[in-house]
Amino acid sequence: MDINSLLGAPKACECGKTHGCDIKSVVIEKNAVAKIPELAKGYKGVLLVADRNTYRVCGKDVEALGIHKDIFVFEEEGLVIPNEKAWGEIQSRVTDEIDLIIGIGSGVIQDLCKYVSFLCKIDYFIVATAPSMDGYASVGAAMIANDMKVTFSAHVPKAIIADTEVLKDAPMEMIVAGYGDIIGKYSCLNDWKLSALVNGEYFCQSVYDLMMSAVKAVRPLSKKLLERDGEAVGALMEALVVAGIAMSLVGNSRPASGSEHHLSHYFEITGILENAGYFPHGIDVAYSTVITERLREELLAIKELPASWEFDREKWENNIRALYHRAADGVIALQDKMGWYQKDYLSIYREKWAEICAVLSEVPASKELEELFSEVGLTMDKFYAMYGEKKVNDAVMYAKDLKDRYSVLWLYDLIKEAN
Ligand SMILES: [Zn+2]
Numbered sequence: 001m002d003i004n005s006l007l008g009a010p011k012a013c014e015c016g017k018t019h020g021c022d023i024k025s026v027v028i029e030k031n032a033v034a035k036i037p038e039l040a041k042g043y044k045g046v047l048l049v050a051d052r053n054t055y056r057v058c059g060k061d062v063e064a065l066g067i068h069k070d071i072f073v074f075e076e077e078g079l080v081i082p083n084e085k086a087w088g089e090i091q092s093r094v095t096d097e098i099d100l101i102i103g104i105g106s107g108v109i110q111d112l113c114k115y116v117s118f119l120c121k122i123d124y125f126i127v128a129t130a131p132s133m134d135g136y137a138s139v140g141a142a143m144i145a146n147d148m149k150v151t152f153s154a155h156v157p158k159a160i161i162a163d164t165e166v167l168k169d170a171p172m173e174m175i176v177a178g179y180g181d182i183i184g185k186y187s188c189l190n191d192w193k194l195s196a197l198v199n200g201e202y203f204c205q206s207v208y209d210l211m212m213s214a215v216k217a218v219r220p221l222s223k224k225l226l227e228r229d230g231e232a233v234g235a236l237m238e239a240l241v242v243a244g245i246a247m248s249l250v251g252n253s254r255p256a257s258g259s260e261h262h263l264s265h266y267f268e269i270t271g272i273l274e275n276a277g278y279f280p281h282g283i284d285v286a287y288s289t290v291i292t293e294r295l296r297e298e299l300l301a302i303k304e305l306p307a308s309w310e311f312d313r314e315k316w317e318n319n320i321r322a323l324y325h326r327a328a329d330g331v332i333a334l335q336d337k338m339g340w341y342q343k344d345y346l347s348i349y350r351e352k353w354a355e356i357c358a359v360l361s362e363v364p365a366s367k368e369l370e371e372l373f374s375e376v377g378l379t380m381d382k383f384y385a386m387y388g389e390k391k392v393n394d395a396v397m398y399a400k401d402l403k404d405r406y407s408v409l410w411l412y413d414l415i416k417e418a419n
């Protein structure tokens, strides 16, 4: 896939929108770091940002290029938390002389550099150190503010640089997480189609196809990824970047995040609220993809739709308060604003049930997904050992309430609650 053909000025699309992406260059190859001086030409003051680990694996090579004015390496050994303190530290290094931040890292470093460069209204590049998540090319910066997980809307990098020699040596758990995040797109792409059918939500076939072809390219690579094959790791990175670009093209997260992500966010948020454990993002997404596919299969087996349905506000609100603790008010306010509990979805389901079933049946079977994930060491018993039945069931019923996005979780909730 030629990623660079997706970049640049907006082009008209059959879906009625024009799609553009502000990223100027994506370089995923052996020795990609050598391309940085050329890409950074024209900038007057470069600030490099890394943490101790990413400095060791790649930052020192970027430093050796000698193109920077300043370098900031987080002092803490171990994970940096992307909170007010961390972004304040970077921001304090952005003097009048700095017009480009080059972040070296994956999740946290790229979120921080994305956000600070946005606040300071300057450009940033990201030098990726792990193919672990799909945020590289997206506008969202996942941060912790007031101890809560929030996603700030920021901007995309001007360049994404990924050296396959660095990526392939990333911790295996991060590579597996990236694989999970990509295979999970089967679920979110299906939710997008479902929402277009049920809610008349905007849908773009060509962005859908773009994402799906990247998923299909990555799907057979599990064995090669475990062997740290450079080409396979490069293909995974490409798919992760494509996911970010796909989000930029349509202007929302639909092509890359659906019910499987909502479940993963539920595990993460309740983990933070309850001080309980949770898996790295892409690994939660992988397990959750199996779960949401089981829901689709359960729905497909239904012989008859319920005769009626009524929203039990009191029960719902009590459960939201019990599960979301101090975040409950925000969740309730969001759903009051959305008004989907008041909408007559049952009539829509009746009218379109055959088409709905046709959409639901497009995702690979849950058994097939389980097999794919077990090839990279992710088995469902590990998932249940972490969360237990109850938490998984709670996620299935209440993760959707965190979001303003329709998905199979809404369909499943109505059918379950009515029966
Ligand atoms: Zn389109």
Ligand SMILES: [Zn+2]
Pocket (backbone or CB within 6 Å): 133, 134, 181, 256, 261, 281, 282, 285
């Ligand atoms: Zn993800």
